[in-house]
Amino acid sequence: MGLHDENNTVIVHSVTMTKKSEHKTKHTRKHYPKMTNKQEPNKTSYVGQKPEIKISKIGMASREYNVHHDFTENLVEIFRIFDTAKCDAILFSLYSIYARQGYSLNKHLERLKNIKLVMLESFHENNSEPINHAYFRDPKTNKWERYDYSQKFGSLSKMNDSKLCSFVESEIPQRIFGNSISLLCGETNIVKYSKEKKRIIDVFKLNVAIPDYVKIILNPIHDRMTRFEMKLKRQFLSENNRWVISVWNKGKKDKNGTIKNEKKPAWTVFYNGKEIEIKPLEQDLGAEIELGIVNTRCK
Numbered sequence: 001m002g003l004h005d006e007n008n009t010v011i012v013h014s015v016t017m018t019k020k021s022e023h024k025t026k027h028t029r030k031h032y033p034k035m036t037n038k039q040e041p042n043k044t045s046y047v048g049q050k051p052e053i054k055i056s057k058i059g060m061a062s063r064e065y066n067v068h069h070d071f072t073e074n075l076v077e078i079f080r081i082f083d084t085a086k087c088d089a090i091l092f093s094l095y096s097i098y099a100r101q102g103y104s105l106n107k108h109l110e111r112l113k114n115i116k117l118v119m120l121e122s123f124h125e126n127n128s129e130p131i132n133h134a135y136f137r138d139p140k141t142n143k144w145e146r147y148d149y150s151q152k153f154g155s156l157s158k159m160n161d162s163k164l165c166s167f168v169e170s171e172i173p174q175r176i177f178g179n180s181i182s183l184l185c186g187e188t189n190i191v192k193y194s195k196e197k198k199r200i201i202d203v204f205k206l207n208v209a210i211p212d213y214v215k216i217i218l219n220p221i222h223d224r225m226t227r228f229e230m231k232l233k234r235q236f237l238s239e240n241n242r243w244v245i246s247v248w249n250k251g252k253k254d255k256n257g258t259i260k261n262e263k264k265p266a267w268t269v270f271y272n273g274k275e276i277e278i279k280p281l282e283q284d285l286g287a288e289i290e291l292g293i294v295n296t297r298c299k
Contacts, residue, residue, distance in 0.1 A: 047148040051136040051177040055089040055117055055216065056298045058245060060278070062093045062266035064288035066251040066259065070098045071120075074285050079108055081283060082115060085293055089117040093249045093266065094185060094222045095130070096120035109135060109144045119182065119218055132184060132220075134177060149174065154186035164190055164204045172209045179298055180216040188219060188246075191236055193229035200229070200236035207237070215241070215298045221248035224266065231268060231275070238270035243296050245269050250288075265290050 059082035063071060071078065071092060082090050097103075099122040109118065116137040123130040134147040152167055153159050159167075167190065175182045194201045202208075210217075217237055225248075238244040247267040253259050267290075269276040278292040285291075 046174055048146050049138070050147050050174065051117060051134050051145075053116055053136055053139060053178040054298070055178070055180055056296050057085075057087045057089070058216070058218070058294045058296065059085065059087040059090045059115075060245065060247045060267050060290075060292045060294065061090060062247050062249060062290040064250040064261070065095060067286075067288040070123075071096055072098065072103065074289055075105075076108060077283075077285060078289075078291065079112060079115070081281065081291060082293070083112050086114045087293060088114055089180075089218075090115060090119065091218050091220055091245060091247055092118075092120040093247045094121040094132075094220050095123050095249060096220075097122045099124055099131075105135065106144070109137075112137075117177070117180075119220060121220065132182070134182065136177070147177075149182075151184040152187060154189070156189055156192075161204075168204050168206055168209045172206070176211070176214055179214055180218055181210060181214050183217055183219050185219075185221045186225070188230070188233050188237065191233050193232060200232050202236075207240075215243060216296055217242060217244045219244060219246040221246055223252040224248050224250070224262065234268060234270050235273055235275070239273045241272050243269070243271050243294070243298070245294055247292075250290075265292060267292060269294050271296075 059078075061071065061078050061082075063074075068074065075097075078090070097105075097120055105118075116139075118135040119133070120135075121130045121132045129150060132149050132151065134149075136145055136147070137143070138145050152171055153163075156164070167187075172181070190204055190206055191200050191202050193199075219234070234244045234246055245267070246269075250261045250266050251259055265278065265280050267278065269278050276294075278294055281291045281293065283289070283291055
């Protein structure tokens with residue numbers, strides 16, 4: 001599936017987006033779909049050609065979404081910063097782009113020289129399900145393509161063993177994009193914390209299902225997950241010389257309406273069971289945008 005159809009348009013989350021002038025979002029907080037690890041398993045089919053590329057240097061992009069509704073107004077500069085740094089992939093926190101008429105990524109992607117994979121999510125404000133996109137430059141044709149897929153679960157509360165086994169057997173192969181794999185938000189909950197053993201256990205054999213040549217797990221997230229076991233799960237998944245890169249948005253409010261943002265960057269990076277500190281880049285987009293680079297040196 002190419003980025004263009006015969007009318008030179010792009011369809012994102014059932015919205016036709018034509019090549020018109022840039023739309024600049026206002027600094028106002030709007031409503032996001034209720035996706036905070038509570039969504040039902042969905043049946044969205046895959047659309048497009050699956051990426052089969054190798055990546056090594058990954059740019060991470062996060063934002064405070066009470067200030068920036070999506071990444072639109074800063075997208076060009078974010079692309080420029082990571083492309084200049086010779087990243088070959090960008091991982092955006094979720095709720096990435098508000099799907100609307102008159103906005104397209106096409107011309108921005110075509111300008112990129114080094115980046116060959118862009119991972120983001122498009123969303124509406126009517127609680128319809130967001131769609132995840134892997135934009136990639138096909139190494140065979142040198143043209144940009146797009147692969148669409150979607151999150152299957154967040155928590156395990158509505159997932160039985162049969163559904164989780166099916167996720168590992170059927171979904172995981174569709175998420176392998178060369179030497180990387182995409183696990184969306186709370187899908188990492190498929191590995192469980194055992195209170196009895198006080199460690200993470202892989203009941204559904206996710207690690208067995210991920211081939212050895214997959215060295216990078218890309219884990220974009222909607223909001224920061226505060227439970228202690230989430231870090232333990234990422235640490236576990238990073239064992240045996242694998243990277244786990246997670247990035248989320250800041251700005252989530254608690255039940256009292258209070259925003260509790262950490263001072264730390266809105267990401268974690270683990271490699272081979274150890275957390276790797278990645279400091280934010282210095283940039284002119286403001287404190288509400290955080291950018292970081294992970295150089296895995298994977299070949």
